[in-house]
Amino acid sequence: MKNNETRAHQILKYKGKEIIKYQLDRLIFGPGRNSYSYFGNFLEVANELHGWHYWYLLRTAYECADGIFIYREEVRESFIKNEPEKSSLMSAYEKRYLKSLGPIVQIYRGMTKTEAESGDFGVSWTLSLKKAEAFAFEYSRVHGTPEERIVLSLDIKVSDVIAYFSGSEREIIYIHNPEE
Structure with a gap:
């Protein structure tokens, strides 16, 4: 090969x-x-x-x-x-859990202030404020100094979530539309 x-x-x-x-x-x-x-x-x-x-x-x-x-x-x-088979992106548990959250969910993302101001966000969000704060202020691979970072939260429709990955990050894959 x-x-x-x-x-x-x-x-x-x-x-x-x-x-x-x-x-x-x-x-x-x-x-x-x-x-x-x-x-x-x-x-x-x-x-x-x-x-x-x-x-x-x-x-x-x-x-x-x-x-x-x-x-x-x-x-x-x-x-x-x-x-096809996009539903295989999540486990049965993850699908049930996502559905159990109700129609609206609050998600968080640790990011630089520049990213926040741009509205051009990455796709990784979390259901955990604590985890977002850890990414923003403690994770060594995030760009910028701690003073240049923030945590942003959004209330979104669960139906707009692309995927939920269980685990310590409680990760939400979401693509923000700045025009909404």
Whole structure:
């Protein structure tokens, strides 16, 4: 196999989700790769992936990646892609939990003041004010000094949430429309 296209094509021939997940993971993880390359690695093979293969690898790459700010537009496009089986992006528990929140939910994002003023926000939000504050003021990979960072909150319709990822971050994937 000479390139990622060939590898992705070969992987999709195998049967059994666990085997396929392991092999899909090899497309983004492995020797010479690190958390700063994971999302770029996903983008290299994304057009060859379909259905749950696409959504599984998108989520995996996104959750494990660092420094995805440079892929800002590609991240948005990846999450809004019209690809079958989008419901596989979340577990059954995550879907139930999201539905249980009611029609409106408050979400938070730690960001720089520049990002807040621009209205051009990243897609990662959280249901936890404490977690947003940690990202804004304690997380070493956020740009700017603590004085240049803030926490923004929005009240949004749950129906506008692209995905909810359970775990310590209680992450909400949401694409803000500044015209709303």
